[in-house]
Amino acid sequence: MAMRGEFSSRIGFILAAAGSAVGLGNIWGFPTQVATNGGAAFVLVYLLLAFVLSYPVLMAELIIGRATRSNMIDALGSISNGSAIGRATGAWGFVTVSMILAFYAIVGGWMLAYLADGAVSLVGADAASQWLVSFSTPRNIIFCAIFMVLTSLIVLGGVKAGIEKWSVRLMPTLVIIILLLIGYVSMQPGAAEGWSAYLVPDFSRVFEAELLISAMGQAFFSMSLGVGTMLVYGSYVSKQENLPRIGASVALVDIGVAIIAGMLIIPAMYVALYNGVEIFNADGVLIDGDKLIFTVLPALFGSIGTMGIVVSMAFFALMGIASVTSSISMLEVPVSYLVESKGMQRKKAVWLMTAIIFAASCIIMLNFDQLFGMVVKLTTEWSQPLLGLVLCIFAGWVWRRDAILAELKQGDEAAEHSLFWKIWPWYVRFVCPVIIAVMFVRSVI
Template sequence: MAIRGEFSSRIGFVLAAAGSAVGLGNIWGFPTKVASNGGAAFVLVYLLLAFVLAYPVLMAELIIGRSTRSNMVDALGKISNSWMGRATGVWGGVTVALILSFYAIVGGWMLVYFADSAVNVVGMEAASDWLLESSVLRDVLFCAVFLVLTSLIVIGGVKSGIEKWSVRLMPTLVVIIVALIVYVSFQPGAVEGWSAYLVPDFSQIMNPDLLISAMGQAFFSMSLGVGTMLVYGSYVSKNENLPTLGASVALVDIGVAVIAGMLIIPSMYVALNNGVEIFTADGALIQGDTLIFKVLPALFDTIGTVGLLVAFAFFALMVIAAVTSSISMLEVPVAYLVESKGLARKRAVWTVTTVIFVASSVIIFNFEQLFGLVIALTTQYSQPLLGLALCIFAGWVWRRDAILQELRQGNEDIESGWFWKIWPWYVRFVCPVIIFIMFYRSVV
């Protein structure tokens, strides 16, 4: 059997795990939720919920992963000693594959706009027209390119693939965001954007919709429930203090979401100042794909030649955010095939990539019927239920002495600290209740 990979450094793990968590949702979902839900008041609620809900579930995944040194299917099978654990692991693997099948389509769109910004810099108008004309051929082609990019990184394994590229891509992502923040902040209209983002409206802080929205954002932004953090945790050295490591990942993820808001919201108000519409018919700020593919490109068009370079930097940022998330998703089923089925890593990667590409193509050919449906089934229904299942495994099924023994390897005094006094009962009683309420509210 092949020797399992392991992250070579703490910073390598933190950047890889944060890269998994920092995805397109941090950049196109979080900022507009902040501006539409009380500004800095939403940020405070989000920070609170990230640590009272998302962090404990993140820790459950990391502890299970490192203890079992296994993929999600085998890990849950080992700690539960039952077929139920393995079945939950398979369910997580199918969910993450479906998420990646629609994520690859969106990642392909990011590559389209990145390529468009590149051809615009050199004045190739015909190429730009083809890129921006929506077609099945274009979407399938760029989805394939995105998946190949992801696969080439994952083939390198943990140290030479995932860690090596995360350590390069994540700092690049932060540098691009900061550079764009500086540029946008000096444009007319930016001050109103900063005000919408940072001035708190505390009257909204107990609004149930704000709480549910912040809870959902905190939970999903850390890519919890589908095994990515469990698999990454299985590659962590036994000497690492897991609660500290998990807190570092949570802080980097939250930090990137917050600074993304410092870019997106002022950019929207600069666009408004330049005559671009940034509100929907009912007065809400535009978010999601309309924001990324219509509002911001329209802004880049209004700022002349510099706009071409700003567009190039922005869509480079979006591609990086997409790739750092997709490599962690692809690793979940690949780890299972390598460890449980004995496939060579390269063959496992191309097998899974081919299956996901076929699923993505089916979605593209039946876009109206399937795209929204797959997103809803995976992120609204399957992901919270998987998070609930992980809490039950960590809180009720797995023996507490086994958990304590695992945590002691990185910190001998863990038993006397705050983490061990709070986390075991918290993940057992509080997290399942909160996740169930969130799930019920989002469904009903």
């Protein structure tokens, strides 16, 4: 069996795990959800749910990962005494995360294409610029391939020399770019209105079912739960670390980045409105998702002149970094299985999985209208919450409680007297599965 990697420092793990959690969902999903769901009221509900729902599931993944020191398939097999159901659940996570990466790489490629567009616009290459920003299959395939290669090159380095080394560089860069852009956007006319849309709470909406479900979904998906990324990262954490504390740090960094992303995106949308760009759709709701990123914001950058090109490049560099820090954790899930269970060399495992996932991306790109939305829905709205539910059942009902406590005690002698141990075991057993099941049924109906 190949020697397993380990994170060399606590900050390395926190930045890598937060990088996995901080993805496009935080930067393009969260801000518009806030603005359309009662401003700061949504932020409060999201904060609450992130700790009430996401943190316990995150902890289940981290504890299972570190205790078993293995990939998702072997880990769930081992805590369920080698049962076929445990291994099958792990395999289901393996397939889900690979499919998420297949569509994620397409979107990551778009970010790189728009970043390249900034560079060619600076030298006035209009034809190239036009090609980079128009939606075409050749452009999509080329940039998706570039994105997958970038991801693979980082994962090739393993835990310490690849994932940790790059997370420690990319995450601070991401935060610095967001803060610089917030400073720039806030000085533009129209920004003040955006700040008030984002920060002024409309408490009358706190108990709306729609708002609660949106906040719950956002909290769950923004921490990249259910698909084994946190389980695999947890398996690389040193036994000396206090897991509940380190998990709380990851959750806080993830939430923090989502909140500062909102401080950038919402004021930017209102600056765009001031400059004559349409930011509301026909129903009077703020435009979100890909339209926001590829229509509203580029129109805003275009209205600022030459400075707009620089701002645009900074913004798409930020989106590219957010995509890569998430994609490396997704690729690590199947790679860790091939290396540990199948005895494959890391290099071979990385390129094999890259080729398979890229092939899946190509199938989606060639049948974009039929497949893209469907794959996103099946993986993030159906498969991910159900995997989260099953993980809670494994941690709460299948795995022996004394084994969990023994694992926690490795990093904290007094673990059984901690507040975490008084609440988490019954919480992950009874409360989390019910909340996730209710949310799932609501979102499907």
